[in-house]
Every structure is written in C-alpha cells, then in structure tokens.
Amino acid sequence: MNPEPSFASPKRIIVGLSGGVDSAVAAHRLLEQGHAVEALFMKNWEEDDRAGYCAAAEDLADAKAVAERLGIRLHTVNFATEYWDHVFETFLSEYRALRTPNPDVLCNKEIKFAAFLDHALGLGADGIATGHYARIEHDDRGYHLCRCADEDKDQTYFLHLLNQSQLARAVFPLHDLTKPQVRAIARELGLSNAAKKDSTGICFIGERRFRDFLAQYLPRESGPIETPDGVRLGEHQGLAYYTLGQRQGLGVGGVAGGRESPWYVAAKDTARNALILVQDSQHPLLMSPGLDTLTPHWIAGQAPGAPPFRCQCRLRHRQPLQDCEILSADPSGCRVRFSEPQRAVTPGQSIVFYHGDECLGGAVIERGWPT
Incomplete structure (x- = not known):
C-alpha cells in the first residue's frame, strides 16, 4: 500500500x-x-x-x-x-x-x-x-x-x-x-502559534460548566442518587447530565463520614429517574463482557469478512486496542464480545474497529452486556 x-x-x-x-x-x-x-x-x-x-x-x-x-x-x-x-x-x-x-x-x-x-x-x-x-x-x-x-x-x-x-x-x-x-x-x-495550547472539549461549551450549558436546552429533572442496594446518597440534577463511569462532579463526597473511596456512575434507572453509584472502579455494574451497536459504518463499504471474525477495538480515544470478536454484523447493528470485560461501556459513544494499524470503521454503542 x-x-x-x-x-x-x-x-x-x-x-x-x-x-x-x-x-x-x-x-x-x-x-x-x-x-x-x-x-x-x-x-x-x-x-x-x-x-x-x-x-x-x-x-x-x-x-x-x-x-x-x-x-x-x-x-x-x-x-x-x-x-x-x-x-x-x-x-x-x-x-x-x-x-x-x-x-x-x-x-x-x-x-x-x-x-x-x-x-x-x-x-x-x-x-x-x-x-x-x-x-x-x-x-x-x-x-x-x-x-x-x-x-x-x-x-x-x-x-x-x-x-x-x-x-x-x-x-x-x-x-x-x-x-x-x-x-x-x-x-x-517562526509561527506565532507554535506553543499554542491544544484545543480540548467542545467549542460551543468552552470554559463554562457542561451541566450549565446543557441546562439551556434540556430541562433539569432531579431525582435520587442511590447505591445498588437502594441507600440514598443525595440528589442528582438530571440523568442526562451524567455519563457511565463518571467520577467527578457527583456531589456525594463524604456522605458516609470521613474518608471514603471514590464514587462512580454505574447505571441510570430511567423508570425511577435514579442515578446509581458504586465505589469500586471495577464493580460488576461497570463491567461488560460485550455490547450491541446501532448501524455500523465500514470504511471499505462492507464488513471485512463474514462474522464471526476477530479484530481489535477502542471504546474511547487513546484507549489501548482491545481484542474482540464481532459475532454478527448487519445493517441493524453488531454484536461484539470482548476478550476481557470492558469498563463503562457507554450508550451513545462509539466503538471503533481495527485490524493492526488499519481502522475498519465503527458504530454507536446501543448497550453493554451485563456481567
């Protein structure tokens, strides 16, 4: 090539x-x-x-x-x-x-x-x-x-x-x-921008808090923050403002008194408008052995082979490549099984597939599989 x-x-x-x-x-x-x-x-x-x-x-x-x-x-x-x-x-x-x-x-x-x-x-x-x-x-x-x-x-x-x-x-x-x-x-x-800081985040949000920006377009619908066992930890500002695996900005530090392990967003209970937090970064609720996607996009115009086939993937930018197997792939979506369970598989984010150095394409994540 x-x-x-x-x-x-x-x-x-x-x-x-x-x-x-x-x-x-x-x-x-x-x-x-x-x-x-x-x-x-x-x-x-x-x-x-x-x-x-x-x-x-x-x-x-x-x-x-x-x-x-x-x-x-x-x-x-x-x-x-x-x-x-x-x-x-x-x-x-x-x-x-x-x-x-x-x-x-x-x-x-x-x-x-x-x-x-x-x-x-x-x-x-x-x-x-x-x-x-x-x-x-x-x-x-x-x-x-x-x-x-x-x-x-x-x-x-x-x-x-x-x-x-x-x-x-x-x-x-x-x-x-x-x-x-x-x-x-x-x-x-001699370019004047030689030392200019790399842009981060999204332009339209800029330096303001993400939650404040989103609130201009989506209504705040507060609800309970709970543990998986139903212990109330506080109140969230709206499920839309949080993402799976999130650690910062939860507002529950010190709820048990004294020093404690960090809390992580593990699930969104939409039926009860409840945000579920756990304290173990590798908690079973945060781990997924596989996922389902929406319609995949293949850069070559078609899948690289008939499923099942093995390749690598990323669930986020800069993540080291992860081994996986694409069990099925058609216009309705893909079913993907990981060689090792993956943390914080987030609906709406993208899974991107690779074969060595080549990027094959990817798809929007629909849901992660429960452990």
Missing part, C-alpha cells in the same frame, strides 16, 4: 486552517511538497459567541497570522447552520435519550469532510487537508484509514465514519510526525 496516493503529484489543495499549530504545519508541509496551497477557516458556532465561550475570533486571528507567514490565501466560511442541523441537533437528541454522544465524530463526517470538502471542490480544489493525526493508504482494494506515527495523538477514532470518496480527496500531512516534532517545525518557521 502507498501512503497518501491521491496527492503524489502537485495538486491544488485547500487546508482547513483552524488557528492551531497542527493545521499550520500541515499547510507548510504541503507547500514543501510543491502543492498549490490555500487555506480555509471554518466558523461552526454562533450561539453565545458574544459571551466569549467559543474562541473563534482568536482562532481566526491566529489563522490569518499563519496564512500571512506562509504566504497563502485564506478563505473564510460560516458553517454554523450546517453544524446546528447535522451535529448539534443530534447531540441534543442523544442527551434527551440519556445517551452520551461524541460530537467530534459527527463533525468530521458532516462538516470537515462533507461541507468543507464540497466547498473546497467548489473553489476549484483537487482535495482538502487537515491537521489530523492519521494516515491514508491505497491499494487495488481502495483507500485505507490507518493509525499514525504518534500513537498518543492518533485520531482515527474520530475519523472512523469517513468513506472511500472522502478519503480519496483527503490528505493528512502530519501522518509521520509526532506532536513534539510538529511544534519544533512551527518554531523553526
């Missing part, structure tokens, strides 16, 4: 310039390779922007500085409507259903590799590039999304919903670099 085959010869490529150091160095590397490079800054959120929760204005200023330093044209576009319709509405509907969605996964599918790609092609580009840490390879079977050189930064988990046509038009120039190497290149170039 050959890495980044679509752009082996000089092309006109538009880089998604976010204002961060990764996309800046991605643009520089493409220039080094002889491509005709332009940049595009996407604004994806407007609600509460004036309150300073989203750093779009600062990021745009950084993107302009990078574009000027590199000598490339910078386009700007507002995808706030598309983001609201295709990402944020799904985000809210999942929380209303008491699931925990991952908006970054959907943003890549609907905005960065759909709306942005379409816009770039409309500007006459041959393809797009981003600062994602991932690798594209190609052979006679098609395009393959693979893990990058920096395992700690690998972002294939967030890119697993991409398809063949999107990968054919995309390039990830940082695929063979580590983050320290990226920062070193930015310093050598």
Whole structure:
C-alpha cells in the first residue's frame, strides 16, 4: 500500500486552517511538497459567541497570522447552520435519550469532510487537508484509514465514519510526525502559534460548566442518587447530565463520614429517574463482557469478512486496542464480545474497529452486556 496516493503529484489543495499549530504545519508541509496551497477557516458556532465561550475570533486571528507567514490565501466560511442541523441537533437528541454522544465524530463526517470538502471542490480544489493525526493508504482494494506515527495523538477514532470518496480527496500531512516534532517545525518557521495550547472539549461549551450549558436546552429533572442496594446518597440534577463511569462532579463526597473511596456512575434507572453509584472502579455494574451497536459504518463499504471474525477495538480515544470478536454484523447493528470485560461501556459513544494499524470503521454503542 502507498501512503497518501491521491496527492503524489502537485495538486491544488485547500487546508482547513483552524488557528492551531497542527493545521499550520500541515499547510507548510504541503507547500514543501510543491502543492498549490490555500487555506480555509471554518466558523461552526454562533450561539453565545458574544459571551466569549467559543474562541473563534482568536482562532481566526491566529489563522490569518499563519496564512500571512506562509504566504497563502485564506478563505473564510460560516458553517454554523450546517453544524446546528447535522451535529448539534443530534447531540441534543442523544442527551434527551440519556445517551452520551461524541460530537467530534459527527463533525468530521458532516462538516470537515462533507461541507468543507464540497466547498473546497467548489473553489476549484483537487482535495482538502487537515491537521489530523492519521494516515491514508491505497491499494487495488481502495483507500485505507490507518493509525499514525504518534500513537498518543492518533485520531482515527474520530475519523472512523469517513468513506472511500472522502478519503480519496483527503490528505493528512502530519501522518509521520509526532506532536513534539510538529511544534519544533512551527518554531523553526517562526509561527506565532507554535506553543499554542491544544484545543480540548467542545467549542460551543468552552470554559463554562457542561451541566450549565446543557441546562439551556434540556430541562433539569432531579431525582435520587442511590447505591445498588437502594441507600440514598443525595440528589442528582438530571440523568442526562451524567455519563457511565463518571467520577467527578457527583456531589456525594463524604456522605458516609470521613474518608471514603471514590464514587462512580454505574447505571441510570430511567423508570425511577435514579442515578446509581458504586465505589469500586471495577464493580460488576461497570463491567461488560460485550455490547450491541446501532448501524455500523465500514470504511471499505462492507464488513471485512463474514462474522464471526476477530479484530481489535477502542471504546474511547487513546484507549489501548482491545481484542474482540464481532459475532454478527448487519445493517441493524453488531454484536461484539470482548476478550476481557470492558469498563463503562457507554450508550451513545462509539466503538471503533481495527485490524493492526488499519481502522475498519465503527458504530454507536446501543448497550453493554451485563456481567
């Protein structure tokens, strides 16, 4: 397989310039390779922007500085409507259903590799590039999304919903670099954002408390916090505001007097609107031998084989790959059994499948199996 085959010869490529150091160095590397490079800054959120929760204005200023330093044209576009319709509405509907969605996964599918790609092609580009840490390879079977050189930064988990046509038009120039190497290149170039802190969390939430943000859109429906044995520990603010495995922000420290082990969210009893907590991080209620998913997405366009078949998986970004067996897979979903029970299998989050370095695709988790 050959890495980044679509752009082996000089092309006109538009880089998604976010204002961060990764996309800046991605643009520089493409220039080094002889491509005709332009940049595009996407604004994806407007609600509460004036309150300073989203750093779009600062990021745009950084993107302009990078574009000027590199000598490339910078386009700007507002995808706030598309983001609201295709990402944020799904985000809210999942929380209303008491699931925990991952908006970054959907943003890549609907905005960065759909709306942005379409816009770039409309500007006459041959393809797009981003600062994602991932690798594209190609052979006679098609395009393959693979893990990058920096395992700690690998972002294939967030890119697993991409398809063949999107990968054919995309390039990830940082695929063979580590983050320290990226920062070193930015310093050598004299980029003003060389030491800029990596963005974390979701732009539209910013620095405010997640619970306060969500309360603007979902009503607070308080209820009891209990142990599995029914001992009342306190009161929660709404089941939607908590996720399985959560340890922080539960408000039950010291309920038994003196020092005690940490509490973890183990279950949501929707019938009684009760939040169930346990004190053992490996409690049986937190562990699952397998899970069921919603409709899977396969990057190749189909499953890698007839079930059952073995592969690896991740249930969250940066988790070490876990051995598993896909027992069944069809358009309605997958049944997956782990080689070792997994902790805090969370409905709404994604399970992403791998075979060695290659990301096969993934699916939204419907439910974990009880132990």
